[in-house]
Amino acid sequence: MTSDAIPLPSRARLRVATWAGELAGAASRALGKGSGASVRGQVLTRLAPNAFRLLLRGRRVLAVSGTNGKTTTNHLLAAAIRAGCGDARLVTNADGANLHYGIASALSQRRRADIAVLETDERVVSDMIAHGKPEVLVFLNFSRDQLDRHHEIKSLGKSWRAALESAGSAGPVVIANADDPLVVWAAQTAARVVWVDTALLWSADAALCPACGAVLAHTGRWDCPECPLTQPEASYRVVGAQIRLPDGRVVDPQLNVPGSFNISNAAMALAAAVSFGVDTDVALAGMREVTSPAGRYATAVFGQTTARLLLAKNPAGWAEALPLLSSDPAVLAIDSVAADGKDVSWLWDVEYEKLAGRKIVCAGPRAQDLAVRLSYAGVEHTVVPQLQAALDAARGAAPTDVIATYTPFQALLKMAGLR
Amino acid sequence: MSATKIVLVYQSLLGIYGDRGNAMVLRARLAWRGIDVELAEVEPGEPVPVDGSVYLLGGGEDAAQISAVKYLRADGNLFRAVDAGAVLFAVCAGYQITGKTFTVGDNDEVIEGLGLLDVETRRGSERAVGEILTSWTRPDGAASLITGFENHGGYTYLGADAAPLAKVEVGIGNNGDRTEGAVQGRVVGTYPHGPVLARNPDLADWLLELALGRRLDPLPSGEIDELRQQRVAFVRH
Numbered sequence: 001m002t003s004d005a006i007p008l009p010s011r012a013r014l015r016v017a018t019w020a021g022e023l024a025g026a027a028s029r030a031l032g033k034g035s036g037a038s039v040r041g042q043v044l045t046r047l048a049p050n051a052f053r054l055l056l057r058g059r060r061v062l063a064v065s066g067t068n069g070k071t072t073t074n075h076l077l078a079a080a081i082r083a084g085c086g087d088a089r090l091v092t093n094a095d096g097a098n099l100h101y102g103i104a105s106a107l108s109q110r111r112r113a114d115i116a117v118l119e120t121d122e123r124v125v126s127d128m129i130a131h132g133k134p135e136v137l138v139f140l141n142f143s144r145d146q147l148d149r150h151h152e153i154k155s156l157g158k159s160w161r162a163a164l165e166s167a168g169s170a171g172p173v174v175i176a177n178a179d180d181p182l183v184v185w186a187a188q189t190a191a192r193v194v195w196v197d198t199a200l201l202w203s204a205d206a207a208l209c210p211a212c213g214a215v216l217a218h219t220g221r222w223d224c225p226e227c228p229l230t231q232p233e234a235s236y237r238v239v240g241a242q243i244r245l246p247d248g249r250v251v252d253p254q255l256n257v258p259g260s261f262n263i264s265n266a267a268m269a270l271a272a273a274v275s276f277g278v279d280t281d282v283a284l285a286g287m288r289e290v291t292s293p294a295g296r297y298a299t300a301v302f303g304q305t306t307a308r309l310l311l312a313k314n315p316a317g318w319a320e321a322l323p324l325l326s327s328d329p330a331v332l333a334i335d336s337v338a339a340d341g342k343d344v345s346w347l348w349d350v351e352y353e354k355l356a357g358r359k360i361v362c363a364g365p366r367a368q369d370l371a372v373r374l375s376y377a378g379v380e381h382t383v384v385p386q387l388q389a390a391l392d393a394a395r396g397a398a399p400t401d402v403i404a405t406y407t408p409f410q411a412l413l414k415m416a417g418l419r
Numbered sequence: 420m421s422a423t424k425i426v427l428v429y430q431s432l433l434g435i436y437g438d439r440g441n442a443m444v445l446r447a448r449l450a451w452r453g454i455d456v457e458l459a460e461v462e463p464g465e466p467v468p469v470d471g472s473v474y475l476l477g478g479g480e481d482a483a484q485i486s487a488v489k490y491l492r493a494d495g496n497l498f499r500a501v502d503a504g505a506v507l508f509a510v511c512a513g514y515q516i517t518g519k520t521f522t523v524g525d526n527d528e529v530i531e532g533l534g535l536l537d538v539e540t541r542r543g544s545e546r547a548v549g550e551i552l553t554s555w556t557r558p559d560g561a562a563s564l565i566t567g568f569e570n571h572g573g574y575t576y577l578g579a580d581a582a583p584l585a586k587v588e589v590g591i592g593n594n595g596d597r598t599e600g601a602v603q604g605r606v607v608g609t610y611p612h613g614p615v616l617a618r619n620p621d622l623a624d625w626l627l628e629l630a631l632g633r634r635l636d637p638l639p640s641g642e643i644d645e646l647r648q649q650r651v652a653f654v655r656h
Contacts, residue, residue, distance in 0.1 A: 144435050148548050148570055152480050207431035213482045215432075215463050215490075342549070343568040345612040348440030368646040372617055375642055376440075376447050 017047035041105030055107035066140025074119035075293035076269035083286025084278030126163035137172040143316040146341035157186040165189040185210035197234035198264035202316035300416030306399040315349040333364035333408035363390035422455040426471035438477025440614030467496035472630040476513025481523035514608030537578035551590030567611020
């Protein structure tokens with residue numbers, strides 16, 4: 001990286017801020033409060049408010065955003081770039097800290113890396129486009145998530161669209177999910193787009209045309225009956241467990257992360273890596289190295305119970321996670337602090353009816369809400385709010401599957417020593 | 420006797436806050452009592468059934484509200500069913516469109532609603548987001564708490580023909596005047612999600628009793644009572 005590009009006074013300030021952040025991070029680790037990455041980033045950006053912008057400068061940036069699949073897709077993309085360009089050149093926010101300070105924190109760890117692969121929160125995308133000037137930007141999907149904070153899903157799409165418009169011809173190549181109408185509408189203003197048909201599962205948030213408000217027609221493909229917006233012809237296409245490439249070749253990604261939705265994530269990451277200049281087969285080989293991105297799908301031991309950890313943060317995420325559930329009993333852990341969304345009404349947008357015949361242990365602070373939901377779904381269950389006690393109660397399966405919302409998932413990673 | 424029909428209206432437009440749960444709760448509470456019940460889901464462009472006993476509208480975004488009004492007017496069957504004595508239970512955005520007017524967008528464009536409730540909704544001073552607790556007096560005079568989660572930018576003002584459903588203990592409710600929801604004949608509007616009928620079985624059973632015209636036997640409620648105690652304790656803390 002060309003650190004000369006940063007003017008001297010701000011470079012000195014950034015260096016002091018980075019040291020202070022390191023110190024705070026180390027203190028946090030010593031106190032057993034997690035990796036310290038978050039504290040490091042907060043101290044860093046407090047002391048050097050423009051750290052996000054300065055640390056992005058001079059790097060070739062690839063960014064990944066969307067409601068679901070950000071962390072896994074970012075890991076797949078980073079692995080592909082690593083395979084193609086070498087680890088020494090790469091910096092990435094592997095921990096999933098995707099706000100300004102989380103990104104700054106990751107970047108401060110590898111000042112010399114000239115390629116940055118960055119998971120980016122939906123609300124940070126506009127700043128990423130303006131300050132990171134990404135070469136490649138991956139738009140995965142939009143769905144209902146934490147509606148106590150994001151009241152209108154469409155407003156995020158609007159902000160992406162505006163940022164791409166002002167970036168103009170210097171803007172990124174956008175790798176966009178052709179199955180998601182709001183993504184397509186947001187990406188329309190990009191200078192260049194590579195469309196990917198991801199065979200998206202969740203379409204409950206795509207009823208209306210984002211351009212004109214008409215009710216969209218969904219007949220295998222989606223189309224607006226009242227304006228020109230329609231599903232674009234895709235260059236990459238997910239077909240079952242395989243990916244059809246732009247040249248017509250069909251590849252089997254043979255991933256080591258489960259689920260059909262991860263085939264979709266891999267197709268998006270592959271298109272991004274190839275667009276960046278990595279060879280297709282090299283990228284695929286790299287992606288196969290990914291097994292448990294930021295703890296997702298990790299298997300760990302909790303006392304007498306061995307558990308496999310799955311994360312689901314919203315109805316679309318649960319629709320993806322439930323088919324992966326294979327143990328009986330299984331644990332579902334629900335919380336409702338800010339990071340989970342304070343309103344758990346979404347429990348009723350998840351088809352827990354599919355779990356009928358299995359015994360479920362309801363865990364986490366909102367276990368009772370889940371219990372009532374499962375009673376109405378006709379699913380046998382017990383309520384054990386405390387996580388370790390819930391895991392003890394679900395002992396026997398090998399391993400016991402756990403699906404958790406964000407906060408209990410992070411707590412489980414910590415209990416397992418995975419973060 | 421034919422099955423009691425619950426009609427869930429336009430989930431794709433008015434269903435982003437888990438309000439489909441209200442339909443699942445009503446269906447289950449009849450089935451658990453051995454009463455024949457059918458759940459019908461209808462989407463824009465399909466004819467709304469005229470023979471429903473309870474119709475349900477849920478929460479959604481601005482553009483979806485406008486579309487829902489347009490399709491319901493064009494179809495007309497919801498109006499016919501309400502005229503014939505069906506129960507309409509409308510939550511949040513659904514409550515707003517059931518009224519005479521509401522506003523959407525950054526410029527507060529005034530949109531004409533279905534006019535089935537004598538209420539009008541305008542943008543409020545601050546968005547109402549959070550747990551809400553209200554007290555409701557059941558028609559038999561017994562007091563019952565209603566717990567839920569409200570999330571709305573519009574504030575609703577009641578006209579002479581509509582009566583408040585409940586009194587606010589914690590939260591914003593209609594507009595900060597300590598009232599929540601509206602009742603006008605067999606049309607009921609309210610703000611809380613939860614879904615509200617999952618957290619408040621008394622309210623669910625009242626709607627069913629209105630629709631069936633008779634009292635229902637009580638159901639076991641230990642698990643829901645525990646949830647209600649937790650939510651009430653949380654919000655009063």
